[in-house]
Amino acid sequence: MSGRHLVIEARDGAARLGRLATGHGEVRLPAFMPVGTHATVRALHPDEVRESGADIVLCNAYHLALRPGVELVERAGGLHALMGWEGPILTDSGGFQLVSLDGVAAVDDEGATVVSPFDGGRMRLTPEAAVRLQAKLGADVIMCLDHPVAFGAGSDVAAAATARTHRWAERSRAVHPGEGRLLFGIVQGGFDAAARAESARVMAGLDFDGLAIGGLVLGEPPPVMEAMARACLDQLPDTLPRYVMGLGTDAELLSMIAAGADMFDCVLPTRxxxxxxxxxxxxxxxxxxxxxxxxxxxxxxxxxxxxxxxxxxxxxxxxxxxxxxxxxxxxxxxxxxxxxxxxxxxxxxxxxxxxxxxxxxxxxxxxxxxxxxxxxxxxxxxxxxx
Ligand SMILES: [Zn+2]
Known part of the structure; x- marks a missing residue:
């Protein structure tokens, strides 16, 4: 079975072997995406990254908007030209920073205001602005702005953030940039399996090009992380690529692949x-x-x-x-x-x-x-x- 961008070539239980088509070539799935937060996989030449077997790298749109700034990236001809990477690039929206930079970001229903750690300046992130920013950077796969919550947050806090993530996803979908770019929604739901499954069903109904499972690896024990990811994976449509964000170890990757996940990123190998x-x-x-x-x-x-x-x-x-x-x-x-x-x-x-x-x-x-x-x-x- 195939979607717009995904071709599934073989199956083994819930696991899938496939290819994801992007504007800068194909990604063989399952895929691990090295993290190049600042438009470089730290200490490595892009050719070395490619030779490691990576088809696609992840960059962080929020960090790049602060430094070196989107205007410079555009003048350079986009991220691919700037960083000397000709393959596909996925950019993260900055949603993760709303949790990891706790106290630096103020979130409201319209969007989030983030204080730059570099110069103290304020940056306004809305769902629409996050999509446009990533399109300007030249990303092949664009992630929606989402609102994750830390492990241990109250269920009312998690429910409100998840509802906000769903509204932000609809707004993001409404400004899909087209031009061969893929837009991925991000499932949240905190650390409650029923809320996770419900969030996955909502996201599955919003006509994205792929779906990610976010808000994990935020301090929860590994068995909780796995249970939450599985609750989401069970609800995601077969025709879309599935990306579990922020994993991980060999054991985690293989467990999630067996449960039907296709894409991963993690700072672990370079850290x-x-x-x-x-x-x-x-x-x-x-x-x-x-x-x-x-x-x-x-x-x-x-x-x-x-x-x-x-x-x-x-x-x-x-x-x-x-x-x-x-x-x-x-x-x-x-x-x-x-x-x-x-x-x-x-x-x-x-x-x-x-x-x-x-x-x-x-x-x-x-x-x-x-x-x-x-x-x-x-x-x-x-x-x-x-
Ligand atoms: Zn070696």
Whole structure:
């Protein structure tokens, strides 16, 4: 079955293998989107991002509107030209910042007023302005402005924010920019499964090009996050791409793919890299550990990335301890390759109808002294930097 932009090529249970057509090429699904908040995936050249297996990157329209400003981006010929990335770009609207910059944003029914962390200036975000801003930036996939709530917010607060998100979605849909751009609605509903399902049904009725599940990974325990995402996924139309925002770990990605999700983004691979942590089969490998001091094996034997092809754990640990930028670059490269390959092997498993076996094998991992217990605890916040 196919929608306007989505072609589904194979299924395995609820999971889908497919392709999403955009104005700058196709995205193979399921897809992981590296995060380039400031129009760069931190420390990496766009060609390196592409070689990691990424078809599409995510940029943040709110941050780019503040700096360097939409006029400059337009003069440069749009985001693709500015950042030297020829593939598809998805921009986030800034809705997430309404939660993560708590105290910096004032939300009302018309929109939100956000204070710039750079110069203290005020920026007015409305649903219409958010769509127009992303279109001006040149985004291939535009996200509606939404109003997420933090985990622990009262049910009345969550209900009001969700109702507002629905009204904002209708207003966003009314200013769909066309021109081959895709507009995605964002499901909210707080941390109540029934409210999540209802929000998904409302969004499904608004004729978007794709639907996202937002407002997760905001401090809730992972089982709550999964339950909320599943409550939404169950209600989303089969013909539209489904994007779960802000995930995550290998286990989370595979669980959500099995439940029917197609697209993901997360700052985790690059943020972990800056902390000296590599994503490896079965968990994470921290270069802070003395165990790797004299280990001349690559981070992940068999990994084709530039870090693993030429350098040892001992050398990378040395670079990290010495505060050398190359450590950040190589770990970022490796972590993006790790997720790029996870998506590639998952797509192959879906094509062969073997997702369950693939998932079990990935979760079993390859061992090798990797600290999977530490990875399971996932102490790191995923929240984007302001
Ligand atoms: Zn590698």
């Amino acid at each position: 972990l890299a800056r902390n000296g942590t590599a994503l490896v089969p079965g968990g994470r490998l921290s270069l802070r550990q003395t165990a790797w001091r004299e280990d001349l094996r690559p981070l992940e034997p068999g990994c084709p990335c530039a870090a693993c092809a030429r350098f040892s754990r001992a050398y990378l640990r040395h670079l990290f301890a010495a505060g050398e930028i190359l450590a950040h670059r190589l770990l970022s490269l490796h972590n993006l390759h790790h997720l790029g390959r996870l998506m590639e092997t998952t797509r192959a498993a879906l094509a062969a109808g073997r997702l369950a076996e693939h998932r079990a094998a990935v979760l079993r991992g390859l061992g090798g002294g990797v600290d999977s217990a530490a990875a399971a605890q996932s102490p790191l916040s995923y929240t984007s930097p302001p």
